[in-house]
Amino acid sequence: MGRLENQVALVTGAASGIGYACALRFAQEGAIVVGFDRHECPDWKAVADAAPKSSYVVGDVTDEPTVEALVRGAVSEFGSLDVSVNAAGITGGGPVHLLSLEDWNRVMNVNATGTFLVGKYAAGAMMDQPGGGSIVNVASIEGVEGTEGGSCYSASKGAVVILTKNMAIDYGRRNVRVNAVCPGFIDTPLMRATFDSPGMAPARERYREEHKLGRFGKPEEIAGAALFLASSDASFVTGHALVVDGGFTAGMRAGVLEPLGL
Numbered sequence: 001m002g003r004l005e006n007q008v009a010l011v012t013g014a015a016s017g018i019g020y021a022c023a024l025r026f027a028q029e030g031a032i033v034v035g036f037d038r039h040e041c042p043d044w045k046a047v048a049d050a051a052p053k054s055s056y057v058v059g060d061v062t063d064e065p066t067v068e069a070l071v072r073g074a075v076s077e078f079g080s081l082d083v084s085v086n087a088a089g090i091t092g093g094g095p096v097h098l099l100s101l102e103d104w105n106r107v108m109n110v111n112a113t114g115t116f117l118v119g120k121y122a123a124g125a126m127m128d129q130p131g132g133g134s135i136v137n138v139a140s141i142e143g144v145e146g147t148e149g150g151s152c153y154s155a156s157k158g159a160v161v162i163l164t165k166n167m168a169i170d171y172g173r174r175n176v177r178v179n180a181v182c183p184g185f186i187d188t189p190l191m192r193a194t195f196d197s198p199g200m201a202p203a204r205e206r207y208r209e210e211h212k213l214g215r216f217g218k219p220e221e222i223a224g225a226a227l228f229l230a231s232s233d234a235s236f237v238t239g240h241a242l243v244v245d246g247g248f249t250a251g252m253r254a255g256v257l258e259p260l261g262l
Helices: 017-028 044-050 064-078 101-126 151-174 189-195 201-210 219-230
Strands: 008-012 032-037 055-058 083-086 133-138 176-183 241-244
Touching: 008 017, 008 064, 008 101, 017 032, 017 044, 017 083, 017 219, 032 044, 032 064, 055 064, 064 101, 083 101, 083 219, 101 133, 101 151, 101 176, 133 151, 133 219, 151 176, 151 241, 176 219, 189 201, 219 241
Parallel strands: 008 032, 008 083, 032 055, 083 133, 133 176, 176 241
Antiparallel strands: none
16 A cells, blocks of 8 residues: 555646656555646656546646636545645746846746645645645755855745745644755756756756765655655654755765765
């Protein structure tokens, strides 16, 4: 029996990357998965094969009527909403004196407002269920420490982290757990689009080296962390921002131990 057997899980950003990895892993763990993204998912068949009742909806997390209808539809069709993973996100940034208000709003709307809207309706559904529920927000290590040029992206993910904590406070007595996972740099289409741009190869290598394991993370590794937070194994965990970053935020590696083979 899977760790999410017969539970209903909504996953946003499910077309690719971390969102898709979560959708597939949750389906393999017995969940009925409702995937949601602005784009079609070319690999959704694997999710449906693992969990035949699963469905996929195309829409925008920043559109409140769409999000409300999505959550209400899931509850109406399947009888509950047990898990919500808010993985929809976009990149953006730059030094603020060069950042347009349009770009600031674009990133904040998807990453912060989108997480708020899905959380609003997911928590509303879960708090009225006997079994409560679990919300997992995908933030970032850039939401817990600054990154060069991070600006609007870091601000949006910092908002997700503190929103997570506030929701955990507000809904804990209604048996709704709210946590965040804060990935390091994960090898996804979103990350590759950033680092594959002209002149970014040296920065890519520096970022890779800052992960103390010497590599970027995999979407499946973040899905494993999200599964833990969503499942009953984390029944006494709420309000936590779980850093999954290959040691990126552990501290500086200066190379002084390299002569010792470390």
